[in-house]
Amino acid sequence: MQFYGTTLASPLMLGTAQYPSPEILAAAVKAAHAGVITVSLRRESAGQKAGQAFWSLIRDLNVPVLPNTAGCHTAKEAVTTAHMAREVFETDWIKLEVIGESDTLQPDVFGLVEAARILTAEGFKVFPYTTEDLVVAERLLAAGCEVLMPWGAPIGSGKGLNNVFGLRALRAHFPEIPLVVDAGIGVPSHAAQAMELGYDAVLINTAVAKAGDPAAMARAFRLAVEAGALARLADPMEARDMAAPSTPLLGKPVLA
């Protein structure tokens, strides 16, 4: 699957916030074989490129960078941050976050669609952080997005895939659109599950950054996405209500 014409080296997208040190972050990125790393741009870092030292450490990792608009609460704020990110990171990719509710960090899907429309018109390649809502997904695609990033659960909650039905429906409705589960993944089994559902990638930050050993956890996630993707390709069996004996049962009627 291609993301705006680019094939990623791996379906694991890794966030770069909250690690104990840049050195540990680098070890985690390497252990994860991350296909993309996301970088949050704080306003106070952008002025005079005050975050330069950290960004040059990020650039040295040699992994494609996807800047995000984390912490923005309005479309306007997100658009401004996207402009700064394009200048700082020299990329037209932007992971668009417009937060609508501060307890759940749930996306403000109205502001999201609005910002996506503006940024797409300006030539940005927008990766929108959204809910699993089908109608919102339609609107984002109509606004020019070619990727969707629905949440699994609230950011940083580690709750996994809260609405498997919704995520499956999204996959079924948009078989050709690259889909990424963003936010809420807590352990590798959640990531494997997303890949088994047919998602094209997962984005993880807190689960790796806040682990006791981030590099080991990054490797665990790498193995999990590989397992999930492979399982999807292998066409898993269907679940069923009754046992399905692998040898004939004599003396029993056929079970309905």
Place this chain on the structure above:
Amino acid sequence: MTPPPAILVRGAGVAGLVSAVMLANRGARVTLAETGPKVGSGASWMAGGMLAPWCEAEAAPPEVTEHSLKSLDWWRANAPDVQSNGSLVLAPPRDTPEIARFGRRTSHFREIGAEEIAELEPDLADRFQRALFFPEEGHLDPRKTLPALADRLVNELGGRLLLNCPDIPSDETFDWVVDASGLRARTELPALRGVRGEMLLLRCPDVALHRPVRMLHPRIPIYIVPRADHLFMVGATMIESENGGPITLRSMSELLNAVWTLHPGFAEAEIVDIGTGLRPSYPDNMPLVTQEGRTIFVNGMYRHGYLLSPWLGEQVTEIVFNS
């Protein structure tokens, strides 16, 4: 017998001052030169001054804990008014899972309930059900400690302190230069970066605390350190930015919200000081003593200036006297 070495120490922050005092204590003739107008012109002045080897293990490598144990002893012997009341780790009700995580990563604490919280900090009675208590930790006041070290260097140990002093008279020669000038040494130490921190100093006669309190939160752990005269230091943000400009509204709200959650009595506190500083840091966030010819660099203190300076000062002294 060889004459005592003449040493120039650059930078009167915590690393420079501790090194200067240790060297002078061993008999060196020390000149401490600071470009700023007073001791502690950089990050050291903004620090919380927590001496918390075990709490820091939550996010720092084990070496930090290991090397800060001796530091604790050094501070108790060399700084005025080191408080040894331990420290308390709390979480607002909805962030209590963070306490379990913090406990798994640290040691030398006991888990306590409402009753013991009330005994330790009567003002927090009935406000928190669960906490971790680290009885062996301590804290000091950087704004008293740094001037006291400077005073001792000059008045007891025969050292010299030069303020507002970017250049040393060229007719003077030194056997060693100890460079503890933080981010000013970037040209020589290109791996250094600055990590922005913001802090507040509050005065609040309505609330009394006896030990540093850490309020856990998944994104912004905040600590409140009580000082004399009803003062409380509240810190600190950690932002990958080298912008040393004024505090942002967001950071200030986060700091103030945490204090308010701890005790509503802080609502009437006066905001006495607002500080922003850049912590000199290496990529692994561990400090380092390095030697180039007759220059010894002490740098990269990150958030462990007080915790680790005595360990680094010892390494400097070792190089000067035993090489």
